[in-house]
Amino acid sequence: MEIKRVAVTGIGSICGLGNSTDEIWKNALESKSGISTIDNQDTENWPVKFAGIVRDFEISDELLDPKEKSRFDIFIHYAMHATSEAIKQSKLLEANYNPYRIGSILGTGLGGFPIIENTHTTYMEKGARRVSPFFVPSFIPNMSTGKISMHYGFKGINHAVSSACASSAHAIAAAANEIMLGRVDAVITGGSEAVVSPLTMAGFNSMKALSKNNDEPTKASRPFDKDRNGFVMGEGAGILILEDLEKAKARGATILAEVVGIGATADAYHITAPHPEGGGTIPCMEQAIESAGIKYTDIDYINAHGTSTPVGDIAETKAIKSVFKEHAKDLNVSSTKSMTGHLLGAAAGIESVFCIKAITEGIIPPTINLDNQDEDCDLNYTANKPVKKDIKYVLNNSFGFGGTNSTTIFKKYED
Amino acid sequence: METQDKVIKIVSEATKVDAANIKAETNFVDDLNLDSLDMVEMMMKMEEEFGIEIPEDKTEDLKTINDVTKYLKENV
Numbered sequence: 001m002e003i004k005r006v007a008v009t010g011i012g013s014i015c016g017l018g019n020s021t022d023e024i025w026k027n028a029l030e031s032k033s034g035i036s037t038i039d040n041q042d043t044e045n046w047p048v049k050f051a052g053i054v055r056d057f058e059i060s061d062e063l064l065d066p067k068e069k070s071r072f073d074i075f076i077h078y079a080m081h082a083t084s085e086a087i088k089q090s091k092l093l094e095a096n097y098n099p100y101r102i103g104s105i106l107g108t109g110l111g112g113f114p115i116i117e118n119t120h121t122t123y124m125e126k127g128a129r130r131v132s133p134f135f136v137p138s139f140i141p142n143m144s145t146g147k148i149s150m151h152y153g154f155k156g157i158n159h160a161v162s163s164a165c166a167s168s169a170h171a172i173a174a175a176a177n178e179i180m181l182g183r184v185d186a187v188i189t190g191g192s193e194a195v196v197s198p199l200t201m202a203g204f205n206s207m208k209a210l211s212k213n214n215d216e217p218t219k220a221s222r223p224f225d226k227d228r229n230g231f232v233m234g235e236g237a238g239i240l241i242l243e244d245l246e247k248a249k250a251r252g253a254t255i256l257a258e259v260v261g262i263g264a265t266a267d268a269y270h271i272t273a274p275h276p277e278g279g280g281t282i283p284c285m286e287q288a289i290e291s292a293g294i295k296y297t298d299i300d301y302i303n304a305h306g307t308s309t310p311v312g313d314i315a316e317t318k319a320i321k322s323v324f325k326e327h328a329k330d331l332n333v334s335s336t337k338s339m340t341g342h343l344l345g346a347a348a349g350i351e352s353v354f355c356i357k358a359i360t361e362g363i364i365p366p367t368i369n370l371d372n373q374d375e376d377c378d379l380n381y382t383a384n385k386p387v388k389k390d391i392k393y394v395l396n397n398s399f400g401f402g403g404t405n406s407t408t409i410f411k412k413y414e415d
Numbered sequence: 416m417e418t419q420d421k422v423i424k425i426v427s428e429a430t431k432v433d434a435a436n437i438k439a440e441t442n443f444v445d446d447l448n449l450d451s452l453d454m455v456e457m458m459m460k461m462e463e464e465f466g467i468e469i470p471e472d473k474t475e476d477l478k479t480i481n482d483v484t485k486y487l488k489e490n491v
Contacts, residue, residue, distance in 0.1 A: 067431040130463070133455040 005245035006179045006259040007413065009186075010090025012082035013353045015236030015340045016052030020085060024350075025357050027339070028365040029386045033218035034340050035232050038196060047205045050217035051196045052234030052341025054078070063151065071134040072143065073112030074194035078237035078346075079144035080151065083188055090186075090241040093152070095251050097185040103156035104145035105175045106239075107167030107191030109345025109400070111160075112139025114197040148188055156184045164400030165305075167191050167345030168238065172352060172408055175242050176259045185244050190349030192237030201233065207272065209309065221342075222369035223306035223335035224313050224377035231307040234341025238349025240356070257356045261292030261395075261409030272401045274312050278319025280405045281397065285323045288395065288407035297327045298393045299409070301364050303351045304381075305397040306335025307342050314376045316397065321379070332389060334382035338368040348398040352408065355394040359412045362390050418491075419484040425464055426480065429457050439481045465491050 011021055016034025018024040027034065034052045043049040059069065059077040063084055069077070087093060092102075119135045137143055142160035149158050157178055161171040168191030175189035204210050211230035213220035221232040248255055265287065267280035274281070289296050305316055313335075321328045336354045343350050354365050363386050370383040394410045416424070419439060427434040430447055443449045449457070458474050465487055469477075477483045 065431075067429070129468070130459060132459070133452040137452075 003180045004182050006176045007243045007245040007248045007253070007255045008240050008257045008259065008356055008410070009243050009248050009253045009255060010086035010088070010092065010241035011256065011353045011356055012085030012089070012239040013237060013350055014054055014057065014078050014082050015343060015350050016054060016234055017340055019054065019057050021353055021357070028336065028354070029363065031366050031368045031384055031386070032339065033221070033368060034234070035217045035221055037217055046198060046201055048201055048210045048212055049214050050220065050232070052232060053196055054236055071138055072147065073115040073138050075108055075112060075192045076144045076147055078194055078235070079106055079192035079239070080147060082190070082192065082237040082239040083148055086188070086239040086241045087152070090253060092186055092241055095186065095253070099153050099155040101156050101185040102154040102187070103175070103178060103184045104148045104154055104158050104188040105161060105171045105178070106145050106189060107161045107169070107171035107345045107349065108141045108144065108193055109162060109164045109167050110193065110195045110200065111141035113195045113200055115139045117197050117199050144192055154188070157187070162345065163404045163406070164402055165342065165344050165347055166398040166400035166404045166406040167348070168352070169348035169396065169398035169406035169408055170264065172240065172259065172348060173262045173264060173406060176262060179242055179244050182244070185247050187242045188239060189242055190237065190239040190352060191346045192349065193344045193346035194235045195344065196233055196235050204233065211308065219369055221308045221338045223304070223308040223338050223367055224317070224374055224381045225370050226372040226374045228308040228310060228313065231309055231337070232341040234337070234343040236340070236343050236350060237346050238351065238353045240352055255413040257359045257413055258411045259408065260411045261288040261294070263288030263291065263407035265405045267403030267405065269403050271403070274315045274399060275403070276311065276315050278315055278322055280403060281316065281319040281399060282322050284405040284407045285319065285395065285397065288409050292393070292409045292411070294393060296324050299324070299331055299395050300389065300391040301358055301394045302331060302333045303355050303394065303396045304333050304335045305399045306337055306367070308335070308337060313374070317377045317379055328379055331380070332364045332382045332387060333379050334365055334367045336365050338370070348396060348406070348408065351396050351398070352410070355396050355410050358394055359391050359410060363388055364391070418487050419480065421464065422461070422480055422483050422487065425460050426457060429453070429460060437480060439479070439484070441480050442478055444478065461487070467491055
């Protein structure tokens with residue numbers, strides 16, 4: 001069977017850095033932080049009071065009817081907003097594809113967790129009779145893909161993927177596989193997350209996973225820096241339109257990049273801690289490189305998982321050095337989580353958008369707040385300023401609790 | 416506020432349909448296009464606002480603004 005090539009024909013995004021890809025990219029190239037004090041909720045009893053929150057956003061009435069807005073949790077709003085941007089860019093609606101051959105596969109780590117918290121409070125205070133009939137449809141992880149299918153009439157494969165902080169990477173992999181196998185012509189993929197809520201913040205805080213730098217939120221996410229002390233919660237969405245490359249070409253679509261390599265492994269080691277020597281992540285990157293049919297020396301840029309945790313950044317650095325050997329010093333690495341915070345199940349979505357922009361613009365977005373590099377983190381992390389570089393292959397790493405790993409490789413499109 | 420006006424206000428808020436376009440004879444399904452989940456949510460709001468419990472077998476008979484108003488007047 002012929003394996004189809006996978007084109008990326010549209011991207012869309014929203015996060016603390018901005019509400020569109022143009023705005024996010026502009027702010028990233030200015031090395032801005034998208035992290036701020038949470039001022040839209042009462043955080044008095046929260047141990048951590050800042051995050052990469054989305055600002056000045058209300059989904060358009062056209063995407064969600066006014067009566068529906070309060071019925072769907074915010075991860076669904078973000079998914080629909082970013083999908084709309086990506087679809088416009090791809091001009092997918094002008095393509096003459098069979099609707100049963102257009103799918104939606106999105107990642108989310110936690111789905112509509114905030115609405116679960118709020119509804120639980122209603123239940124405790126007022127009882128079962130006050131639990132809204134829209135409660136279940138508002139939080140289930142696959143309602144983002146469900147609403148996208150209903151809005152656009154896409155009737156192909158439709159499901160959510162949940163693998164904690166690797167969710168969107170696994171979603172992109174699943175979507176790319178559908179195209180490669182020729183089962184669909186196009187898939188909406190990537191993912192969304194919106195769980196800046198009392199219980200999730202308390203839970204991650206109890207794990208000692210979060211930075212507590214309440215006084216200087218913009219300095220809190222500092223991957224690979226000596227003074228890093230945990231990740232910063234982010235929220236938002238990153239969406240890609242994947243298409244059968246030949247069909248995209250035939251309809252005259254602009255091809256932004258190709259998805260050429262996928263790796264997926266498990267650490268089989270610990271529920272939350274990464275394997276310190278890259279036990280699962282080394283083979284994950286190697287698989288992706290092998291599946292792309294390239295050599296490790298072909299990779300120009302790695303958008304790292306790089307969450308700004310003391311253990312994780314060192315483990316990933318070791319894994320990169322093991323896979324890339326002498327080339328590890330030549331390639332650029334960066335963690336855009338320094339600017340966006342950690343979008344959990346949407347991380348690979350937003351980071352894939354950065355990877356594709358890096359390819360199309362020939363610019364590598366920086367790792368900000370990298371003032372004093374940890375001596376155990378000894379790679380070129382593209383510190384504090386973007387770098388111009390012609391990029392052919394980009395590798396994105398995403399690792400999640402449960403010891404799950406996923407790597408995606410994007411390639412510059414050349415006819 | 417009259418019971419009917421209160422009912423119309425609740426329905427208007429739940430459906431985002433302008434209160435001016437909701438009359439006594441307005442039918443929830445035929446005129447406002449409400450589905451079964453919408454109906455449950457709206458009855459819940461009526462219960463909350465009027466401090467009563469509407470038994471499930473009764474809600475099936477409440478098809479218009481007038482039906483609801485009449486039921487509330489008789490039972491609150």
